[in-house]
Amino acid sequence: MSASPPFIMAAGMVQGVFVVLAIAMVAMNHPRAPLAAIAVGFVSAVGFTYAHLLPTMLPGYQDSFVSPPHINVTWFSWFSALAEIGTGIVFGIVAVQEMNNARDALLRR
Numbered sequence: 857m858s859a860s861p862p863f864i865m866a867a868g869m870v871q872g873v874f875v876v877l878a879i880a881m882v883a884m885n886h887p888r889a890p891l892a893a894i895a896v897g898f899v900s901a902v903g904f905t906y907a908h909l910l911p912t913m914l915p916g917y918q919d920s921f922v923s924p925p926h927i928n929v930t931w932f933s934w935f936s937a938l939a940e941i942g943t944g945i946v947f948g949i950v951a952v953q954e955m956n957n958a959r960d961a962l963l964r965r
Contacts, residue, residue, distance in 0.1 A: 860919045864907055871900055878947075890951040890958070897948030901941045908937045 878896040881889040912923035
């Protein structure tokens with residue numbers, strides 16, 4: 857954590873809050889839950905990819921695992937980043953499918 861720029865740590869905390877809110881909306885079957893899941897899932901995946909997997913372009917806004925220095929980057933860093941990206945993509949795709957199913961159900965009426 858000490859190697860990450862403050863912007864990355866703050867963005868990660870904000871992203872965590874939005875993830876919790878989106879999951880709560882899904883759990884409560886809120887009508888706008890699919891939209892929240894799409895936004896949070898895909899934005900999280902893109903944000904994590906930019907912050908950790910791309911070469912450093914803006915040092916204060918990235919904690920790149922591929923550009924030096926590789927301070928405290930371990931196999932678990934890679935695992936957690938890829939798991940976060942994959943989970944965001946799955947969350948977004950499932951939400952898109954749910955929106956399509958809801959639309960189809962309305963059209964069948």
